Amino acid sequence: MKEITRIEETILLTIFRLKDHAYGVTIKDQIKRLTGRDYLYSTLYTTLEQLVRKGLIVKRFGEPAPIRGGKRKIYFTLTEEAIAALKNTYNKHKLIWSGISEGTLTKSYLK
Amino acid sequence: MNQKTGDRPNFLVRLLTRLYKFSLVEGFSGDIEEDYRYRRIEYGRTQAGLWLWKQTFRSLAFFLKIYTTWSFVMLKNFLKIAFRILRKNHVYSFINVFGLSLGIASCILIYLYVQNEMSYDKFHHNKESLYRVYITEDPPIRDAFSYVEAPWNLAEALETSFPEIKRAVRLVVRTDVVRFEDKSYTERYHLVDPDFFEMFTFPLLEGEKSTVLQNISSVVLTESCAIKIFGNDDPMGRQLSIKIGNEFHDFFVSGIAQDVPPNSSIRFSMLIPIDNVHKYMSDRALDNWFNVSFETYVLTANPLEDQDIEAKLQTVVRNHYPEENSDMVTLHLQAMTDIHLDPDLPAGFEGTSDPLYSYILMAIAILILGVACVNFMTLSVGRATTRTREVGVRKVLGAVKSQLIAQFLGEAALMSVSALFLGILLVHLFLPSFNAMINKNLFFSSDFWTLAFMFALMLFVAGIAGSYPAIYLSRFQAVEVMNNKSRTAGVNLLVRGLVLGQFALSIGLIVCTLTMQDQLRFLINKDLGFDKNHVVVIENHSAQDQSSLLVERFRNSIITRKEVLGVSGTSTAFARDWAVMGFRSDDGSFKQFYQLTADYDYLDTMEIEILNGRNFAKEFRTDESEALIVNEALVDYMNWDFPIGKSLPGKRFPPHRVIGVVKDFNFESLHNVVAPVIIVLDPTTLLRGINDISTSYSPRLLNFINVRIRPENIQSTVAMLKNAWQNIAPGHPFLFSFLDQDVQQQYQEIQRWGAIVRYASVFTILIACLGLFGLATLTVAYRTKEIGIRKILGASVFSVVFKLAFEFGKLVILANIIAWPIAFFIMRQWLQDFAFRTSLSLDKFLISAVVALGIALTTISYHSVKAALSDPVRTIKHE
Numbered sequence: 006m007k008e009i010t011r012i013e014e015t016i017l018l019t020i021f022r023l024k025d026h027a028y029g030v031t032i033k034d035q036i037k038r039l040t041g042r043d044y045l046y047s048t049l050y051t052t053l054e055q056l057v058r059k060g061l062i063v064k065r066f067g068e069p070a071p072i073r074g075g076k077r078k079i080y081f082t083l084t085e086e087a088i089a090a091l092k093n094t095y096n097k098h099k100l101i102w103s104g105i106s107e108g109t110l111t112k113s114y115l116k
Numbered sequence: 117m118n119q120k121t122g123d124r125p126n127f128l129v130r131l132l133t134r135l136y137k138f139s140l141v142e143g144f145s146g147d148i149e150e151d152y153r154y155r156r157i158e159y160g161r162t163q164a165g166l167w168l169w170k171q172t173f174r175s176l177a178f179f180l181k182i183y184t185t186w187s188f189v190m191l192k193n194f195l196k197i198a199f200r201i202l203r204k205n206h207v208y209s210f211i212n213v214f215g216l217s218l219g220i221a222s223c224i225l226i227y228l229y230v231q232n233e234m235s236y237d238k239f240h241h242n243k244e245s246l247y248r249v250y251i252t253e254d255p256p257i258r259d260a261f262s263y264v265e266a267p268w269n270l271a272e273a274l275e276t277s278f279p280e281i282k283r284a285v286r287l288v289v290r291t292d293v294v295r296f297e298d299k300s301y302t303e304r305y306h307l308v309d310p311d312f313f314e315m316f317t318f319p320l321l322e323g324e325k326s327t328v329l330q331n332i333s334s335v336v337l338t339e340s341c342a343i344k345i346f347g348n349d350d351p352m353g354r355q356l357s358i359k360i361g362n363e364f365h366d367f368f369v370s371g372i373a374q375d376v377p378p379n380s381s382i383r384f385s386m387l388i389p390i391d392n393v394h395k396y397m398s399d400r401a402l403d404n405w406f407n408v409s410f411e412t413y414v415l416t417a418n419p420l421e422d423q424d425i426e427a428k429l430q431t432v433v434r435n436h437y438p439e440e441n442s443d444m445v446t447l448h449l450q451a452m453t454d455i456h457l458d459p460d461l462p463a464g465f466e467g468t469s470d471p472l473y474s475y476i477l478m479a480i481a482i483l484i485l486g487v488a489c490v491n492f493m494t495l496s497v498g499r500a501t502t503r504t505r506e507v508g509v510r511k512v513l514g515a516v517k518s519q520l521i522a523q524f525l526g527e528a529a530l531m532s533v534s535a536l537f538l539g540i541l542l543v544h545l546f547l548p549s550f551n552a553m554i555n556k557n558l559f560f561s562s563d564f565w566t567l568a569f570m571f572a573l574m575l576f577v578a579g580i581a582g583s584y585p586a587i588y589l590s591r592f593q594a595v596e597v598m599n600n601k602s603r604t605a606g607v608n609l610l611v612r613g614l615v616l617g618q619f620a621l622s623i624g625l626i627v628c629t630l631t632m633q634d635q636l637r638f639l640i641n642k643d644l645g646f647d648k649n650h651v652v653v654i655e656n657h658s659a660q661d662q663s664s665l666l667v668e669r670f671r672n673s674i675i676t677r678k679e680v681l682g683v684s685g686t687s688t689a690f691a692r693d694w695a696v697m698g699f700r701s702d703d704g705s706f707k708q709f710y711q712l713t714a715d716y717d718y719l720d721t722m723e724i725e726i727l728n729g730r731n732f733a734k735e736f737r738t739d740e741s742e743a744l745i746v747n748e749a750l751v752d753y754m755n756w757d758f759p760i761g762k763s764l765p766g767k768r769f770p771p772h773r774v775i776g777v778v779k780d781f782n783f784e785s786l787h788n789v790v791a792p793v794i795i796v797l798d799p800t801t802l803l804r805g806i807n808d809i810s811t812s813y814s815p816r817l818l819n820f821i822n823v824r825i826r827p828e829n830i831q832s833t834v835a836m837l838k839n840a841w842q843n844i845a846p847g848h849p850f851l852f853s854f855l856d857q858d859v860q861q862q863y864q865e866i867q868r869w870g871a872i873v874r875y876a877s878v879f880t881i882l883i884a885c886l887g888l889f890g891l892a893t894l895t896v897a898y899r900t901k902e903i904g905i906r907k908i909l910g911a912s913v914f915s916v917v918f919k920l921a922f923e924f925g926k927l928v929i930l931a932n933i934i935a936w937p938i939a940f941f942i943m944r945q946w947l948q949d950f951a952f953r954t955s956l957s958l959d960k961f962l963i964s965a966v967v968a969l970g971i972a973l974t975t976i977s978y979h980s981v982k983a984a985l986s987d988p989v990r991t992i993k994h995e
Contacts, residue, residue: 028143030150045175045178046147054138064140073146076145
């Protein structure tokens with residue numbers, strides 16, 4: 006089972022949500038909309054690069070468009086391993102978070 | 117084709133694309149571009165542009181971080197290996213670094229020299245608008261010639277005729293006695309126009325630059341001159357007496373200037389207003405447009421773009437010069453900053469340099485550095501055989517070629533940094549003797565340009581010296597290397613050629629050194645036709661009517677002393693300027709001769725041989741005005757078969773005749789053949805008949821006193837002469853020199869260049885030896901097995917050493933064959949400059965061949981003996 010980092014998790018989930026439309030611009034927008042973090046394309050792509058190398062996502066070329074300076078889009082799709090890894094992460098999260106809610110965090114620690 | 121969407125994103129996107137070195141690059145750059153265009157539609161061009169810049173800069177930082185993290189890990193490893201290798205082969209490392217540092221040191225020294233030469237007169241604020249006038253004459257009977265002194269009235273004519281010329285300043289230099297209270301000095305002083313300080317950038321410590329020279333009896337001193345005369349007292353307003361012409365005149369110090377920078381073409385220590393010129397030149401002389409004594413500088417309103425003004429300058433010539441001469445005279449302007457290095461114009465009051473020297477020195481520096489770099493390569497490649505395994509292991513472990521190249525370049529850089537520091541050390545070591553050699557006072561400062569130069573030098577050295585080994589070593593195939601198959605044969609040939617070249621260069625330089633030394637020895641030892649040894653030459657600056665009287669009284673006071681062998685007064689001395697006189701001969705041709713005014717004792721004192729006729733004699737009363745003594749050259753020049761009793765073939769000469777002929781003697785430097793000379797007791801007769809004269813010393817005066825002394829106790833004799841002089845001529849400084857030193861002084865330039873060539877040859881030999889050492893390393897490493905097999909088959913140690921030595925000896929002999937004709941040609945050319953010269957004998961060539969061969973064999977003996985002694989079992993057991 007492949008371990009994934011937090012940023013990888015975020016990106017994988019975003020690709021999952023975007024289904025067939027997952028490529029750089031949409032991924033970056035989506036993450037920004039959901040988490041408020043505005044990643045650099047450089048950061049985003051280095052992580053995507055890593056995910057491809059780990060075999061968690063596969064790339065698929067789209068058509069070149071004038072708006073992209075004639076370059077092709079690269080769409081990303083999750084592999085089965087990614088789904089497994091995400092499931093695993095989800096279960097771990099659930100375990101770690103069990104019995105804790107926002108309310109309990111505030112109550113027990115910050116008075 | 118891209119849509120026309122503005123250029124800005126493309127540039128930044130391209131930059132980012134370049135930086136992003138991974139497989140998804142197309143998506144990456146496409147996305148950025150797409151995002152940028154959305155933003156431009158949504159928020160406008162500025163906002164989008166801002167966003168893109170932000171992306172770029174933050175990405176730059178990001179990439180820098182991720183790339184260097186890994187590079188640092190590798191760098192640590194590289195450095196560790198580099199230091200280990202430096203330490204392990206400390207002999208090689210030292211030789212390598214030392215060779216490079218020699219090259220770097222010579223480059224820095226020569227850089228300092230060239231920078232100093234190029235910096236002349238650049239300190240003037242308005243340097244772009246400063247010019248000096250020079251005049252070219254093109255007379256019909258001889259080639260055109262130029263001079264940088266101008267007539268008195270030219271400055272005024274220029275100022276009034278041309279609006280472009282804002283100011284003109286004249287300048288003339290004299291040397292005479294300066295008195296302060298009871299002390300007297302012989303000083304060089306400048307007469308200048310009062311605008312001097314407004315035109316040139318010579319800062320004044322005391323005094324106002326517009327008024328400091330307004331008063332005719334004001335004098336401005338430089339700081340060091342003021343200290344010399346007044347010590348620590350305040351010099352302002354003090355009175356000095358300066359001798360101008362025949363009399364002393366009082367001057368009052370009105371200003372103190374900073375000392376003149378060493379890179380100035382105007383070098384003064386004492387300035388007085390130019391109107392004092394009337395004290396030694398008549399108005400008639402000043403108004404003569406062919407009386408050229410004044411360097412004339414002009415300040416133009418703007419830097420001159422073209423040479424338009426030169427055409428206009430001709431109007432001045434047409435308006436002022438005598439009509440028959442106006443066609444052959446042209447006026448020109450020379451930029452102030454060109455003065456020092458202009459090879460086409462003669463020097464003015466200060467010496468100039470031939471830029472050729474700078475070029476020769478630069479060529480030497482580049483050659484030495486280039487050779488040092490080549491040797492660095494040789495040695496590195498020679499060492500490569502032992503490092504093939506390291507390269508192999510690195511490759512097997514996944515190092516890519518660029519990493520290996522970076523590693524070896526880095527090692528070269530490390531070496532060149534060490535070499536740079538060692539080189540700077542060497543510069544400090546060599547600078548004093550280098551200064552003495554080039555007669556300058558250079559110093560090593562860490563100003564911006566010097567540092568930049570050294571940094572560039574270091575990069576250059578690392579790049580050149582490191583690139584070949586880096587490429588060569590990184591090319592090894594891992595498998596071959598691990599199987600111990602090294603290929604060094606190809607390199608061997610290249611290195612062989614380079615070493616050959618270096619030795620040819622060294623041999624050539626040795627030949628040059630020997631020839632120059634030989635010529636110098638020849639110049640110094642040649643029989644000049646007079647005895648130059650043990651003659652004291654005393655300068656006699658006394659006034660017109662007193663000069664011969666003074667000589668007479670001085671002679672009477674010392675001639676009875678046993679240490680004095682002879683005393684004679686002359687108008688000029690050997691190795692100084694002699695008067696040249698010219699007259700129109702009866703057959704219409706123009707004849708010129710050198711003239712000397714002497715007294716009765718001259719020929720005896722100087723031991724000049726009389727071939728024919730007799731010496732001047734007091735018994736013949738007409739000798740005073742009518743007798744001429746000439747040299748053989750004059751007899752030839754006049755085509756006289758029987759010279760005694762002959763007269764010069766000019767109409768205007770009063771009666772006179774030749775009474776004696778002397779053997780030719782070399783009164784000028786041996787660059788020149790002996791020219792026609794006439795010696796007289798009184799020049800009046802000659803002066804009446806000639807049309808033309810040029811001289812630095814008045815022929816009517818006995819400006820010098822030559823005293824021949826006994827060779828023993830020279831010091832006490834000189835003290836005695838000084839004492840006698842001060843009794844006879846109180847107030848006149850006792851200025852003397854030894855004739856043999858004066859004569860040698862003429863060859864200072866040759867001595868200097870001889871020294872430079874000698875140093876260059878030592879440097880190149882040293883470096884060539886390093887190269888040979890590298891080649892020997894390479895060859896022996898390549899042939900270890902061959903030598904092993906030879907030994908097993910019965911070769912003795914001696915025969916192996918001999919075989920190797922023979923191989924390198926062949927190389928040196930080949931170098932000789934290349935070097936000899938080139939050196940022969942160059943030296944023959946050099947010797948052409950001298951009318952009297954030594955021969956280019958074979959022994960010099962043989963000596964240099966033997967020296968080179970000896971040095972070469974010594975250099976390689978270490979390797980060849982080591983290889984010959986090595987145990988064959990060890991060397992051939994590999995594989």
